[in-house]
Amino acid sequence: MNRKRMGMVMMVVSCCLAGVTAPVGAVTIYTDRAAFDAAVAAEQVTVEDFTDRYHFPISTGVLDHSTNLAVSFGDPILPGDIEPGVTFSAPIGVDKFFMINQGDSYEGGFLHGVEDRAFTVAFDGQVKGFGFETNSVMGVAFDLVIRFSSGPDFTATMTVADTREMQFFGFVSDRADIVSADLQGITGTDTFSTAMDNFTFTAPVPIPEPTSAALLVAAGVVIAARRWRVG
Numbered sequence: 001m002n003r004k005r006m007g008m009v010m011m012v013v014s015c016c017l018a019g020v021t022a023p024v025g026a027v028t029i030y031t032d033r034a035a036f037d038a039a040v041a042a043e044q045v046t047v048e049d050f051t052d053r054y055h056f057p058i059s060t061g062v063l064d065h066s067t068n069l070a071v072s073f074g075d076p077i078l079p080g081d082i083e084p085g086v087t088f089s090a091p092i093g094v095d096k097f098f099m100i101n102q103g104d105s106y107e108g109g110f111l112h113g114v115e116d117r118a119f120t121v122a123f124d125g126q127v128k129g130f131g132f133e134t135n136s137v138m139g140v141a142f143d144l145v146i147r148f149s150s151g152p153d154f155t156a157t158m159t160v161a162d163t164r165e166m167q168f169f170g171f172v173s174d175r176a177d178i179v180s181a182d183l184q185g186i187t188g189t190d191t192f193s194t195a196m197d198n199f200t201f202t203a204p205v206p207i208p209e210p211t212s213a214a215l216l217v218a219a220g221v222v223i224a225a226r227r228w229r230v231g
Contacts, residue, residue, distance in 0.1 A: 026174045027146060027154045036131050036170035036200075043128055044203040048083045050109030056099030063088040063098075063111070074100075085204050087122045090194065098194075112137060113194035116187070122180040125204030130178065131170025136162050137195035139185040146171060147180045149207050157186075166197065176205050 030036040037045075054074040060067075063077070064087040070076045077100075082088075090098040093115045100109040113119055121130070126149050134142075138160050146154040158169055171178075185193040 028172050028174075029156065029158075030131065030170035030172065031168060033131070033133075033168040033170070036129070036168065036172065039170075039172045040129050040202050046083050046085055046201055046203070048086065048199040048201075050100045050111045050197065050199075051077075051081050052102070052108040054100055054102045054109065056101065057096045058098045058100070059092075061090050061092045061098055063100075085124050086199070086201060087124075088199075089120045089122070091117045093117060108197075110137075110195065110197045111199070112196070116193055118182045118184045119194035120180060120182050121199070123178065123201065123204045125179075125206050126176045127178045127204050128176040128202040129170060129172030130181070130199070130201040131168060132196040132199045133166040133168050134160060134195050134197070135164050135166050136160060137164070139187045139193070141186040143182075143184045143186065144171075145182040146173075146178055147182075148173075148177045149179050150177070170200070176202070179207065 028039065030039065055069075055071045055077050056073050057071065058067075058069065058077070059071070060069060063082055065082050065084040066079050067077045067082060068079050073096075088111065090113045093113075095114075097115050097117075098113045100111055102109055123130075140162065141157055141159045144154075144156045144158060148154075154171075161167055171181075183194060183196075185195065187193065
């Protein structure tokens with residue numbers, strides 16, 4: 001193959017590789033747990049209730065299946081207390097900036113943070129959907145950013161009723177491509193920026209290697225180039 005043809009082939013390969021992206025799922029919002037449960041009925045689902053005790057502060061700012069932490073108030077958080085498949089985190093703050101509390105209108109543990117800082121949920125792979133219960137401890141609303149394995153983020157602001165009664169919010173993609181989410185409560189009567197219970201998520205599946213689709217395209221172009229050369 002001469003240099004001119006080789007240059008043309010490489011240009012085609014570059015253009016194809018640049019255009020290979022996985023489509024982003026369309027997110028459906030649910031404010032009714034029964035409807036959310038029906039939407040993910042075909043999936044394996046995990047519900048994290050944050051134990052039946054209080055633990056604060058979570059001084060490392062990280063809470064997951066492997067957390068092994070003695071706390072100033074309440075029982076220690078031991079490995080296995082939190083369900084596998086997800087990590088909850090918040091930037092390090094002061095005092096009880098990130099904790100599991102209990103009481104009020106909810107049963108058992110209730111995860112929340114008390115400073116003006118984003119709260120992140122990261123999955124151990126890609127999930128189709130997640131949801132949780134909250135109340136006015138979260139504030140008058142919360143900002144949400146859902147991140148996918150590829151493509152632009154999904155953003156929304158959800159209004160929270162001014163009541164301590166639990167309210168459900170769920171988010172389901174049309175494919176298993178959600179990898180993480182950031183939540184930021186908008187302060188109302190209370191000062192808590194994160195508040196949730198019964199965090200529910202579908203089983204994480206492995207994130208595909210980002211080069212897989214690109215390699216398939218490149219292989220196709222190389223085969224075509226060889227045929228062109230032979231011809």
